[in-house]
Amino acid sequence: MILYIAEKPSLARAIAAALPGPQKKQEGCIWLPNGDCISWCIGHLLEQAEPHIYNPAFKTWQLDHLPIIPSDWQWQEKANTKKQLGILKKLIKQATQLVHAGDPDREGQLLVDEVLHYAKVPAQKLQQTQRVLISDLTPVAVKKSLQQLKSNAEFAALSRSALARARADWLFGLNLTRAYTIRGRQAGYQGVLSIGRVQTPVLGLVVARDTERENFVAKNYYQVWAQITTPENQHFQAKWLPSDACRPYMDEEGRVLNRALAKNVASRIENQPALVSQADYKQKKQPPPLPYNLSSLQIDAAKIFAMSAQQVLDTCQALYERHQIITYPRSDCRYLPTLQHRDAKAIINALSKGSEALAKSTKNANSNLKSKAWNDKQVTAHHAIIPTSQAHKAASLNKTESQIFGLIARQYLMQFYPDYQYLSTLIQLDIAGGKFEAKGSTPVALGWRSLLPTKKKSDHEEEQEQLPNLKKGDSLWCDQGIIRDKVTTPPAAFTDATLLAAMTGISRFVSDKSIKAILKETDGLGTDATRAGIIEILFKREFLIRQGKQIHASQTGRAFADTLPSQLVTPDMTAQWEAQLNAMSLGESRYQDFMAGLTDNLTDLLTQSKSVSTASLQHLPAPKRNPFKKRSATRKRSTKSKAKKPA
Incomplete structure (x- = not known):
């Protein structure tokens, strides 16, 4: 049997x-x-x-x-x-x-x-x-x-790494949560101060962003733009590139802080000849973006539909399990096996019967095209999230399911459209001894971009769509110099989309080069399958709060983060864990070595917890729920989550 x-x-x-x-x-x-x-x-x-x-x-x-x-x-x-x-x-x-x-x-x-x-x-x-x-x-x-079928023994190393992670999370979370919760109670706070190898660095990330925003001091800076006219009466604008002589009047980002300097440049170039010193026109191509993994899907859904990571994951599970309309959703991979390309025609045909919008998108899809997404070397235990041959069921989906499926289907269909082609233009001018530059991007063939909604061009975008055809040595005319008054802005508060993006690309927030390299290889904090749950835990623990679309640390979350040593609120330790676990899954390191190092570090952290100042934990608001009250078995059953345990 x-x-x-x-x-x-x-x-x-x-x-x-x-x-x-x-x-x-x-x-x-x-x-x-x-x-x-x-x-x-x-x-x-x-x-x-x-x-x-x-x-x-x-x-x-x-x-x-x-x-x-x-x-x-x-x-x-x-x-x-x-x-x-x-x-x-x-x-x-x-x-x-x-x-x-x-x-x-x-x-x-x-x-x-x-x-x-x-x-x-x-x-x-x-x-x-x-x-x-x-x-x-x-x-x-x-x-x-x-x-x-394969031998299950081939996956023994993968299983060991998962076991090591589970036990390490138990040791780390249980011991440090008890230590800091007890210290919190001694200071008068009656909530659980939970610690996790991923959740705590995420809290640290939000606290650091909030602090940076609060300490931000706005600066005025100035840009000078030249209004240019060609002999053929064509018009465009070029931006001033300050020389080294202007450094004393600029900040570290190269922004001019002195309005008098900007005013002087603007007046000097008015009604002056402009000589073309460089004119580059290059035909460029942009291939379609890769199909989604879970994190990239969650980020786009948050941007477009303001959905939380958990909403997207729950919707994907329904599309996968109940409707069988997408492939495995907890994937961390954005590539597809080459054999899967054989199914493209059938999937595109199924999508054409799914809804009017999908039918329109499939009209120009060419199933013979093979994008860079099909790459066996990049496929891990699972591949990118794509529609299945059951895509014709799309008409029966509810609104949220339709929105998420629409994104997955569109990203898949892009693989069967030609590259986006455009003309990239760079023009440099000499005006009254100053250097000016104009950049342009002119669409030639939309290709896969035809599946995207038309983007409204912002008045502040410096890239112009149409620039005249010029060559080096052409003489133009500067009608006037325009000063644009600008103000530096603080970094944006986190949203669901940007917090997920930060967790995925956490290496951007690390200065240590060796840690940065590890985080790039391991794809950030947490996994595609656990990130949504981790964010939800931080909200349930009342460490994070929402203000509209923005995510901020609560008073309790900030006080708690201030109490912790930097090792716990930065991603460095998590990065090292992930590198070791990944090596273990490949059979390149030993379970015993990983656990021994972890227990030594845990002992040191517990010693630190006994001497840390808990002054910031005094006078905090009481948690909304009693964290020490045991729920009844009925309550436990009713709130059981289908999701796997987050770290």
Whole structure:
């Protein structure tokens, strides 16, 4: 008997739909006519054991208990899924062959592996366990995946790295949360001061931005523009490029701070000849942007529809599981396997039947085109999020689902449109001894950009669409010099879109070159699958607040961040963790070395927590909910989240 173990019921149903009937449904499983069986987890069926399981005394939070470091790690059965775990354990025992069908990522690998180990599967049977990687729940795609089984042993290193992350998060979060919560209570604050390897640096990021905005001092600066006329009576503007002699009157960004200087330049160039010193015209092409991964989709959805990261993730899960209209949504990859290109024609055809807007977008799509998105070397355990052959169901989606699916479909269709072509122009002028410059970008062929809404050109954009055809040595005329009064602005407050972008591109906020390099390689703070949950935790803990579209640190969040050592509120430590975990997943580093280093660092941080000043935690507003009140089992069941645990 072959037993397929899916990560969740929806995946089990998709596997069943791809296998022969008639099938018999029983509680917790589906039997196939040949005696094989499909069962499922419901997310994690097991969790790291609570501290009091190791020692009943740990039920009470006390500083002298810390650090709590288990010598023999234990799993704990989750109360609300205990029944399904029991069913699985019986089926695992009966099975002669096991097929691991967890989601194709680090967490999905561990989720089923932990059940197999907890069920004490014999070593030989464990070694023969196979792995199926399913990113598309349509029957055709699932059948194809079931024909490409791999040995589950190939993914042992990936599973170890996920286990190391889970245990490290437990050690780090539990010990430091207890330490700072107790210190907070001693100062009079009765809330939980939770710490996580990702959530705390994100809080630090928002606090730093708020502080920078509050301390910002606006400066006036000035630009000079020359109004130019050609002999053919064509008009354009060129911007003054201050010389080195003007440095004493400029800031570090090269902005002129002295209006008298700007006024002098403007008056000197008025009614003066202008000589073309350089005229470059280059035909350029821009390929279509890559299909979405989850983070890039969340960023665009926040910008366009003002959706939170969690809203986008929840909507994607519905599109993937319920409608089967998109591929696996928790992907961190923006590339596609070359074999997937064979499905392009069928997917485009399905999109043409989805809605009027989609039909219009598919009209000029050429399924024979192959963009740079198809690249096997860049595809990891999963590929970019794209529509499936069920895209014709788009007409039945609700408004939010339609908006998200529309973005995914448009990004996919762009791959079958030609490059955007434009003429890039750079003109430099000498006027009365000063250097001036005009830049232009003239569309030649819209290509994939024809799928985007028309962008309104801002009055402040310095790139002009049409510039005259000139050559070096041409004589023009400057009619007048125009002074534009400008004021420096503080960095913008974070929004859902920019906070996600900051988490994804966190290396921009780090000065240490070695850490910056690590963060570029590991793609930032958290993973595509966890970022939404991390942001939500910070709101639930009342560390972050919303003001319209803006995200700010609350009074409590700021006070808490001020209490913590810089190691906890900057991304450096998280970057080093991710680098080590990534190396572990590739079999390049050892679990034992990672855990040993982490426990040493944890001990140092706990020592610091005992001497840190808690003055900023006094007189804080009380949390809206009692953080120490235990919820009833009914309440727990009603608020159970389908999402995987965030870091």
